Amino acid sequence: MSDIVLHNYFRSSTSHRVRIALEMKGVGYHYIPHHLRHGEHLEAAYLAVNPQGLVPALIWSDGMLLTQSLAIIEFLDETIPEPPLLPKDPPSRARVRMLAQMIACDIHPVNNLRVLASLRTLFGAGDQDVANWFRHWVNEGFGPLEKLLTASPETGTFCHGEAAGLADICLAAQVTSNARFGVDMTPYPTIARINAACVALPAFQKAAPQNQIDAE
Amino acid sequence: MSDIVLHNYFRSSTSHRVRIALEMKGVGYHYIPHHLRHGEHLEAAYLAVNPQGLVPALIWSDGMLLTQSLAIIEFLDETIPEPPLLPKDPPSRARVRMLAQMIACDIHPVNNLRVLASLRTLFGAGDQDVANWFRHWVNEGFGPLEKLLTASPETGTFCHGEAAGLADICLAAQVTSNARFGVDMTPYPTIARINAACVALPAFQKAAPQNQIDAE
Numbered sequence: 284m285s286d287i288v289l290h291n292y293f294r295s296s297t298s299h300r301v302r303i304a305l306e307m308k309g310v311g312y313h314y315i316p317h318h319l320r321h322g323e324h325l326e327a328a329y330l331a332v333n334p335q336g337l338v339p340a341l342i343w344s345d346g347m348l349l350t351q352s353l354a355i356i357e358f359l360d361e362t363i364p365e366p367p368l369l370p371k372d373p374p375s376r377a378r379v380r381m382l383a384q385m386i387a388c389d390i391h392p393v394n395n396l397r398v399l400a401s402l403r404t405l406f407g408a409g410d411q412d413v414a415n416w417f418r419h420w421v422n423e424g425f426g427p428l429e430k431l432l433t434a435s436p437e438t439g440t441f442c443h444g445e446a447a448g449l450a451d452i453c454l455a456a457q458v459t460s461n462a463r464f465g466v467d468m469t470p471y472p473t474i475a476r477i478n479a480a481c482v483a484l485p486a487f488q489k490a491a492p493q494n495q496i497d498a499e
Numbered sequence: 500m501s502d503i504v505l506h507n508y509f510r511s512s513t514s515h516r517v518r519i520a521l522e523m524k525g526v527g528y529h530y531i532p533h534h535l536r537h538g539e540h541l542e543a544a545y546l547a548v549n550p551q552g553l554v555p556a557l558i559w560s561d562g563m564l565l566t567q568s569l570a571i572i573e574f575l576d577e578t579i580p581e582p583p584l585l586p587k588d589p590p591s592r593a594r595v596r597m598l599a600q601m602i603a604c605d606i607h608p609v610n611n612l613r614v615l616a617s618l619r620t621l622f623g624a625g626d627q628d629v630a631n632w633f634r635h636w637v638n639e640g641f642g643p644l645e646k647l648l649t650a651s652p653e654t655g656t657f658c659h660g661e662a663a664g665l666a667d668i669c670l671a672a673q674v675t676s677n678a679r680f681g682v683d684m685t686p687y688p689t690i691a692r693i694n695a696a697c698v699a700l701p702a703f704q705k706a707a708p709q710n711q712i713d714a715e
Contacts, residue, residue: 334643335601347590351604354596361589373577374563380570385551388567392608397639405632406622416621423613427550 285311288342290333292319293495296391297352298339299456302490304356307447308363312341316497319396353387356449368448378435379443382428382450386457390424394460417464421457425471428454432473440480447481455481459492503528504558506549508535509711510679512607513568514555515672518706520572523663524579528557532713535612569603572665584664594651595659598644598666602673606640610676633680637673641687644670648689656696663697671697675708 289305289312291298305312317323317338325336333340333350341349349355360368369376392398394417402408402416432438442450458478461468468475481487492498505521505528507514521528533539533554541552549556549566557565565571576584585592608614610633618624618632648654658666674694677684684691697703708714 334646335605335640336643337605343590347593349593349597351597351600353604354593354600357596358589358593361592373574374559376577377563377565377570377574380573381565381567384567384570388569388604388608389551389553392604393614398609401632401635402622405628406618406624408622412621416617419617424551427552430550 285313286344287312288315289313290315290317290324290329290338290340290342291495291497292317292324292338293492293497293499295319295338296395296456296460297337297387299459299490299492300352300387300452301339301341301355302495303452303455303487304359304368306486306489307366307368308359310359310363314496316495318497353383353449356452360449366446368452370443370448375437375443378437379448379450382431382442383453385424385428385431386450386453390420390457391453391460393420414464418466421461421464421466422470425466425474429471429473432477438473438477441477447484447487451477451481454478455487502560504531505529506531506533506540506545506554506556506558507711507713508533508540508554509708509714511535511554512611512672512676513553513603515675515706515708516568516603516668517555517557517571518711519668519671519703520575520584522702522705523582523584524575526575526579530712532711534713569599569665572668576665582662584668586659586664591653591659594653595664595666598647598658599669601640601644601647602666602669606636606673607669607676609636630680634682637677637680637682638686641682641690645687645689648693654689654693657693663700663703667693667697670694671703 287310289301291314317329324338330336333348335350337350339352339355341355343349349358356368369379399413402413432442437443439445441447442454454474455478488494503526505517507530533545540554546552549564551566553566555568557571559565565574572584585595615629618629648658653659655661657663658670670690671694704710
């Protein structure tokens with residue numbers, strides 16, 4: 284078995300992204316679950332590993348700590364070239380990173396568990412308020428994402444051409460999260476089509492939340 | 500004059516990052532201000548350029564639209580190699596991207612203008628609530644960032660060694676934003692020291708919010 288360790292939570296969208304990339308690259312790893320709702324990520328033993336107390340955190344074979352899902356995925360792509368998760372030429376790489384970051388910087392961070400929990404504790408938000416907040420930021424991001432994907436001849440079966448990559452990983456993980464909050468995907472046929480192509484792939488299936496050891 | 504265009508707002512932290520990178524790389528550009536508080540970024544003419552209606556958006560010399568500050572900065576680094584904004588070896592690149600994304604994915608998105616405005620309209624948050632929210636997420640991120648920077652022998656005058664790069668750009672732009680919300684920097688001596696080294700550099704000075712044509 285590999286000596287690579289992934290600190291992880293089945294439902295975390297950023298953990299999900301890293302699992303997909305590891306599966307695509309064929310990297311075996313120990314899966315260590317941290318139940319975010321039970322606060323297991325804030326225990327001293329884990330904070331000693333990752334001071335940020337967030338998942339995912341990857342411990343590479345040499346013991347190096349890596350956090351931040353996009354940084355981890357770019358590291359995997361630079362050290363294990365096949366299959367590539369980014370195109371070769373700078374304009375295409377920029378396009379894929381832009382599409383990925385539209386999700387990873389503008390949608391997910393505003394909607395993750397700790398932010399939703401803060402809305403409840405600081406502002407007394409209820410379940411409906413939280414669901415509306417989640418859907419609002421998804422729609423703010425998915426509207427322009429759909430437009431950019433639909434308008435570009437560079438969009439293929441996947442976000443960029445005919446192979447899944449970094450942007451598709453972020454897209455599929457976000458669409459999975461959306462389902463828990465009842466996001467209507469009708470306005471986003473291109474995103475839905477790309478997601479369907481992603482989830483048909485074995486790597487995406489193995490990495491799916493419901494297929495992890497800590498799934499509920 | 501260059502035919503590169505940067506759609507921009509002097510006070511936007513993500514715009515600030517891209518301006519620093521452009522100055523470091525010596526790229527001239529037309530500065531087109533969009534006053535976010537007046538909603539100028541949501542006008543039809545700008546939405547036709549950038550469907551996301553956010554700044555920054557870079558129009559490259561060939562007309563290509565690029566958004567997302569980290570994607571833009573990596574593009575600049577791949578097309579204009581000197582001075583490098585990322586190290587050469589994958590583990591170091593991963594470390595710099597991780598440090599950058601701890602700010603760009605975990606602090607800034609939760610604290611940007613549109614999120615703060617939503618706290619006011621949806622939950623009736625007042626000035627003090629908004630300032631507390633801002634400071635909370637900065638402290639959540641800067642605590643572990645300070646620990647990681649202080650613990651690593653790879654930290655030098657800057658986040659990674661003796662030259663400013665991607666992580667320093669994010670760090671300096673965040674520290675600038677912090678000042679508007681009265682974040683106490685006392686617990687973060689390493690971050691403060693790195694920021695001081697950054698703002699002593701001409702590129703960081705030229706890119707500073709107060710030195711832009713739309714500064715108030």
